[in-house]
Amino acid sequence: MTAPGQSPSPPAPPEPEFGDPGTLAARLAIKQRAGGIVVPIITVVLAIFISILVVAATEHSFHTSLLAFQEIFRGTGLNWIVHPTTNLQTSIPAYNLSQTLLQTSTLILTGLAVAFAFRCGMFNIGGQGQYLVGLLVANWIGVSFAGMNPLAHVLFAMVGGTLAAAAYAGIAGVLKATVGAHEVISTIMLNWIAYWTASWLLGVGGPLQDSSNPTSPVSKQVVPGARLPDFWGNQGFQGVHIGFFIALSCVVVFYVLINRTTLGYEVRAVGFNPDAAAYGGINVKKNLIRAMAISGAFAGLAGAIDMLGGTTNYQFGQLDIPFSQVGFIGIAVALLGRNTAVGTLLAAFLFGALLYGSFHGLGASSVIDPSLATNLTYIIQGLIVLFIGADVLILSVWNSRKKLRWRWGSKTVGAST
């Protein structure tokens, strides 16, 4: 077993043993030590490089491939920095950037959801289901209770969606704590239960479907009073709503919760080694349930702000369900962000930009078909997750770096195993 690696004192941390990396959180901690921010960057660069090669091979031209990626970069709106303007209606870069920010705010929250559970040693694959629960409950509250005070209505819908998703994820936590059911299995099942239940709710004749338009399987729009205000652009033009700041503040909440509170300490302790945590007097079961619920709350909040902020045009359709992937992308975001608050923020921005830039942002590009580019984004995402999973690869790189330093005659670092 590896030590948690908490000791700040100078003696080198014990050499990670190669054989049994122990719990998930412990493995991730090893990776975190091994290379810091360098490894995620290498991973991303490698993944993008491979996908450039894929495009070059299929288009038979390296030049076209580079042009395509330049187009994707333009699509993200990051070239806004060169032409800064705040008018979304007239400036394409500004509009693209605003949409990238919208995408990012959702991914920050779904990423934080996965990251929080990881910190407690659990793999919450159920972000997508929890996102859907949050989204639908927010839609239901936002559509009903039309006469409410706007502020109270927005808060009610947001808190309702968040709590519902927390309870939904809590099922997996309870099952893990009481009967030891593996959370990966139970959250996958909960995902698909949410998927088909949502399909029924939004389908023709379903309870949430808009009864004034009986043939189209789409929900009603959230009433204007329950919508989140936009701070950049306006509702008619899908501006950036204050959900962006809610997501940013959640990054701070996550950081404080994990690093500065007793709750976070207990969650991390259980994540590193449940037996040791129990020996130290921490209630492991309570923490598993609590961590899962908090994790679900982040994902549910993502769904709620998407619904109330207009990212999904204040409504959701049955046909949108299979194409909604943000909960799953949250897994890649958390893994790339090393399950830290800031890392998740950066990774969410990367994926948000890739996702938006490779599809809508491309518009009618002549260089690369937008639907081709979207699938390219899924490939990049898959490659990133694949490489990140290979901790032995990273460890061996880390170890060979140490050996290299030793061979070059600087101070001897602990003998290798």
Added chain:
Amino acid sequence: MGKQDRWGLDVSTWAARLENPISARLRDPATTGYLGIVLGAFAAFIAIPPIEARTITWPTLVGLVAIALGIWTVTRGRRRLGWGAVASGLLGIGLGILATRSSAGNLNSAFDATLVAQTLGFATPLVFAAMGGIFSERSGVVNIGLEGMMLMGAFWGVYGADKGGSWVVGLLLAAGVGGVTALVYAFFAIQLRADQIVGGTAINFLAVGITGFFFVLLYNNSPIPNGVSLLPNVHIPGLPGFLGDSIGDLNILTWASFALVILAFLVLFKTTIGLRIRACGEHPRAADTVGINVYAIRYACVTLSGVLAAIGGMYLSEGPLGNGFFQFNMTNGRGFIALAAVIFGNWRPFGAFWAAILFGFADALALKLQVYSDSASTLFHVLPYVLTLVAVAGVIGRTVAPAADGKPYSKQ
């Protein structure tokens, strides 16, 4: 209470059973419990074709007997089983009454021989992927990537059949691509000892991207042209009535899936290779010590799982469900249902097979019940996932994964 054996059973009951097995069985509360559950199901069954009782008397009577048996079982100490029988009886009465209320025409169109055929048809891709999952997990590698491997098979199968001109080419291409995908996963999971859940998730993402990418590239985002060579049906002439309608015209892969289950069972539990596979999944260190090449076995099993999952995926696009059709992310969770079937079936071929049949039945019923309510029948798709959740919660019975499932192994 007399002396107890190591399972906590009373030794005297054991002795009684040995002396007089049949009558002892009948007095055993477990028997009445199971009988109650079966009777509850029967109560619903007599209200639908082919028996189709049109009065509520018979379903209610049979259901009440089931409840009575359940209560008796509860009083004899088998509480979980007893309450199961009571629930089954209540459900049987409820469904029976519902069925008698519905019109005979609707009933006949919903419950006919094609329900059997469709159940088997929907179960086929699940059986293939589930058998793949069993091999992989029995050798100690969790395979969350079944979904992605199925998707690969779905696309490359129809592509091969389209460009190669024959479904055989499609099948070979699907199996090959599925095997390669699994090999990539195996390299990361076994050689690099990557976290298997993370690796499997990556495979799922990659498969969505790769199939979508090549679909756009090769077909320019338009549907696959008509007239693709499809997986043929096996027509058995001369079967009378119900038999002919239910199994007389099944797809070739459906028959192959039956054979596969038997083969998987024989290989896993009756051969040396199967013993070695299971040893790698239970205690790889011990297996290594006696000279089994753990890595080789795991590589082979994971690759096999990819091949099987891809063939199951190909059935979706090339079988009667797809008829030469491909769509972005078309597996739509079937790989995860197959995974659920593996768990529900307790990592055993026949268990997983019956689970797949049950899940296939839920799909077929959802399709059939559209005559009643289009929207509510969608909810039947939830059934496999709820049942699996209940199963992993240990309510129905304990599921036990192979001991070293999901744990990377490093040689010393």
